[in-house]
Amino acid sequence: MKKKVLAVVCCVAMIAAMAMGCTTKSPTSGGDKKDDGGEGGKKIGITIQNYENAYWAGVMSKLEEILKNEGYDATIVGCEENSAKQIEQIENFITSGCDLIMVHPNDADAVEEVCGRALDEGIKVMCWDNPMENTTANWVLDNTELGKEIGKTAAAFINEHYTADDKAQVCVIGKPDTQVLLERQNGIEAGLKENCEDNYEIVATIDGVVNNEVQSKAETVLQASPDCKVWVGVGAGAMIGSNTALLAEYGGAGKIPEDVGVITTDVTSEQLNSLEAGDEAVRAIVGFEGSNTDTAQACFEMFERILSGEDFSAEKNVYRPTMEINSDNIADIQKGM
Incomplete structure (x- = not known):
């Protein structure tokens, strides 16, 4: 029996306050390292939880393409669900002089301290998935x-x-x-x-x-x-x-x-x-992005907003619109994969 199948795409983006331990950082923490700007040439370090996951592999491949085409110097690594390894990766990004670090944490609590150190060095930090404290912005789902x-x-x-x-x-x-x-x-x-x-x-x-x-x-x-x-x-x-x-x-x-x-x-x-x-x-x-390209492009736009020095302190939560993937639009979604 044929049925019409709907795939509902829901995604929420959220910007969080800066904090380190019990001390709250200013909303512009991590913004004084260099002249902020969304143009290419900036250095970005990205660490994700698991590169073997089919979803992450697809999205990161598209994100890497976008960053390269826009002139960014980007490094993307997976931590293999190992928090100690992820901390080391973030430390390497700090040492290498990244302008922005994006972390998809294996354990958000485990990387709070090292992300705080990145902020102290004037590096902007974005978290994908968790409402962390020691970040410039958090891109999260409910x-x-x-x-x-x-x-x-x-x-x-x-x-x-x-x-x-x-x-x-x-x-x-x-x-x-x-x-x-x-x-x-x-x-x-x-x-x-x-x-x-x-x-x-x-x-x-x-x-x-x-x-x-x-x-x-x-x-x-x-x-x-x-x-x-x-x-x-x-x-x-x-x-x-x-x-x-x-x-x-x-x-x-x-x-x-x-x-x-x-x-x-x-x-x-x-x-x-x-x-x-x-x-x-x-x-x-039931998804939270349309295609790999859609997700990667949305992430890239968050990078540019953060690097441009946009102040999100008045509104920490940035919600993306939801959409449905169904028999009417699945062909277009497939093109973006």
Whole structure:
């Protein structure tokens, strides 16, 4: 049975006050190193949590292209979910004389002190994902609300195919050791509870953000609970890994029962291809950007605003507009991947 699948893109950007320990820094902390300007030639250091994650690899590839084309000197590294390594990377960015450091923290608390040191050196600091204190700006999501939207979308699928007498068996794929993803996971479970009609039960909870890791764990779940047919998760790896496991379980594309579905967030080419094909387990994507290019461009514009010395102290929260990716616009989104 064909269904129109919507992918709701929700993203929130937020600018936070400067703080170091118990001492609050001025809103222009990190702004005195050099003449501020958004033009190319500035040096930017970027450290992200995990470069193996399909979403991050895609976005960072596009961001690197944009920065190069605009004349910026940029270095992008992954910390492999190792906070000590990420601290060392930030220290190297400080030593190398970066104008701006962007951190997607493995553990926000762990990098507060080193980010404070960067501010003290006159370097601007931007955090992606966490409302940190020792930064010039934070680019964040309300991960609980994003999770609830995933849960709500999954609930619509469950309500269509299951009843109180024939409950959906659900697997939740999270990442509880990462605070923002724990918030997202909790939001998913809350969204299911708020929107389902007493017609589901969570039979398994696994963690993972890398495709093959999730696939392996999903296969184990299917061995123990072969009737687990609805899979919800916190990111691209959750979708790609579980979809791959389900394709193997049911014999390939075109053989997935209509009551089997995967609903997560992030937007990668592999996810979009599966969604567009319509014969795999992918049923819906709830994302926070349109395409890799859209996300990278939005991030780059934040860089330019920060480097130009814009004062966000009067309004710390900068909200991006939301949009839907559906059958009408998925082709345009694909072009930006």
